Amino acid sequence: MKVEDIVKLLGDFGPYQKRLYFLLCIPTVSIGIQTIMTVFTLGVPNHRCSLPDWDNDTTYAAQGKSHALAINAAFTSPINRTQHDSSCFIYDQKNGTDDEPLYTNTTRTCDSWVYDMQQFGTTVVTEFGWVCDRKMAKSHAQMLLMLGFLLGSVVLVAPSDLATLITLLYSPFMCSAGRKMMFMVSVTLHAVSTISAAFVSSFTSLGLIYCMIGMSCIGVWSNSFVVGVELVGPSNRIWTGIIVEMFWTAGSVIVTVIAYFVRNWRHLQLIGSVPTLLFLAYYWLMPESPRWLISKQRFEEADIIFRHAAKVNKTTLPCNMFSGDMLDKKREEPLWRLFKRPVLVIRSFVLFFNWFVASIGFYGLGLNVANLGGSVYTNLFIAALTEVAGHASCLLLLNRIGRKIFLCTVMILGGSCCTATILPVLYGNGSLNWLTIALALIGQGFVVASFDIIWLYSSELFPTVIRSSALAAANIFARVGGTISPYIASMALVIPGDFGPIVPLIMIGTAMIAAGLAAMVLPETLNHPLPDTTEEACQMQR
Structure with a gap:
């Protein structure tokens, strides 16, 4: 039995x-x-260099008028009165009175910081100075x-x-x-x-x-x-x-x-x-x-x-x-047998690419949520709702519209939402940041659905004789994608200005659209028997 x-x-x-x-x-x-x-x-809170002449400079916001004037003087050019980045550089100080220190027009990197504790409190970043x-x-x-x-x-x-x-x-x-x-x-x-x-x-x-x-x-x-x-x-x-x-x-x-x-x-x-x-x-x-x-x-x-x-x-x-x-x-064949069949080679790399992109999207968007602006707590709660919606859509639609159409749709729509975040930045002047957040979180819901689909779809496309080895390879591609996702999310910290937070979204969105388009070459598997041999897999039609 x-x-x-x-x-x-x-x-x-x-x-x-x-x-x-x-x-x-x-x-x-x-x-x-x-x-x-x-x-x-x-978490990386807002921060600025601490004032060398203030012993109690412990709060990010100004504590009073004199404190506000000191902060303004430390980060404003004494020549052209322009502000500069206060998070890493401070003007060199020269002799002045205790109440009114004077600064030169040259800056230096600071070695201590004051953090805005309103959103995160103490973090590894604030404790170790990262x-x-x-x-x-x-x-x-x-x-x-x-x-x-x-x-x-x-x-x-x-x-x-x-x-x-x-x-x-x-x-x-x-x-x-x-x-x-x-x-x-x-x-x-x-x-x-x-x-x-x-x-x-x-x-x-x-x-x-x-x-x-x-x-x-x-x-x-x-x-x-x-x-x-x-x-x-x-x-x-x-x-x-x-x-x-x-x-x-x-x-x-x-x-x-x-x-x-x-x-x-x-x-x-x-x-x-x-x-x-x-x-x-x-x-x-x-x-x-x-x-x-x-x-x-x-x-x-x-x-x-x-x-x-x-x-x-x-x-x-x-x-x-x-x-x-x-x-x-059942008899297992080595994975390299895939490379003897051009159609299976193309199919495998399309699937591996989709695994790679789905993992980058899932972890990259999740790690980037703190860089979107607004409340990170609200953003994550809404992201959870979109994830539930993504899972629910798979339960309702996978056996109705098919794997191929569903995967292509969620990848392209999710990628479109992520790349569309550039529009509020270009035309919103900061007033449409809520739209940027909404598009990013909706895109996250789509990428969650793609992860659910790709697991099932891959198991149905690979023939039995190499299925376990091929899924193992796909899993490794996904883990590699997850490994590089923090660096994609960190682009928001490296690139200054309003474009910083959306650069990871554009990168992930472009990859998702490419993966969705590539998946169009795959055959549909709904209501089709699982292929047992490489010959049967090759005969599957788009």
Whole structure:
């Protein structure tokens, strides 16, 4: 009896599968919390050089008339009376009275700053002085977090899930470890690293911790998701793959609410991380993967899990279920076989490009939300609503209008929204900043939908004999996109003026439009059988 036959006997989505699925969706909330938390912990508030002649120059706004005059004098040319950038440079001071210091017409870089605490409070940036010539430290830290996602895909995800492309990179321990063990390793690393992040004292320690957090996030998500959905019947797998993403969105909302009330980054990091210790209880709550147990011929343990599920679902299973080739293994071919078929080469690179762009858009737009202007808390809350709308649209439309049309539409519309942000800047004179924010957040909703679609669409386009290896390659392209996304978001800090915040949007939007247009060469898969061989895949028509 095949495992799929046992699932049919249990019921496609009975009480046991529902409990297990939602139990294993909960850790995804923490992944959303830790990813979006960097928007607040690495927030860059407005700042200016501190006045060397004022001992109590501790507030960004002027404390009185004399303080206002001193600020104006320090950042205004004594010759042409023009203002200059007060965030990194201050005019050299020359002898004057205590009440009225005098400044030369030459500037120097400052070594201490006064920050506007109204939006963020204390952050890593304000504590470590990551501004001016050190402003790229924020992007480096976020890059290391995303690099952790890439490394975690190799180190903490079971080989059977990332498949033959990277199997050789695993140690014998990784190959013999079950999904439950890898989940517990990931959860332990997640709890330790997220809590430790609240106590770092340097860029080196923070970067190392962030990399560990990224590794643990992808390990927790991948291993819990596989166990949660592998006993779900085919008729429910699409929506279970999308609903789990809403838990990530819930995490982003939770951390936004907490950050609104907790403006100290160390306290915020602790509050968002200490609850991860509860996930250690999953050692007693989470079963091992029955498919993995069967692959290791540990039939008695698998039988106990299946019969417990049958008892909860009030169904019965036959006495002798474990006979023959239960896993229905199919012959796998190496990924390089794709390159023998030009049509598959083009199709693969289009899909890989879409994965790459979807990841850049998802993380780049999320990290750029603090640079849009307005309240970062309001922006993130609205972004969460657009994400929910994106997920819901996939649930409603994927099986109605098809994968190809839907993917092309959301990519092109999302890219158009992002690139259209240039119009309010050109013609609004600052009065239409709300429109810039609205277009960016709507674009984020579209890119979320594209991520949902590309997972399903790719699995239906690649033939069975190379599907797992091709999806592993696509996943790596996505992680590379996520790794460079902080640098795209940081363009808002590098480019001065009103155009700074929209440069990342234009870059991401242009890439999304290109990806959507490229996807037009792909064939539709709705209501078509999955291709098993490369020949069948080549015969799929646009």
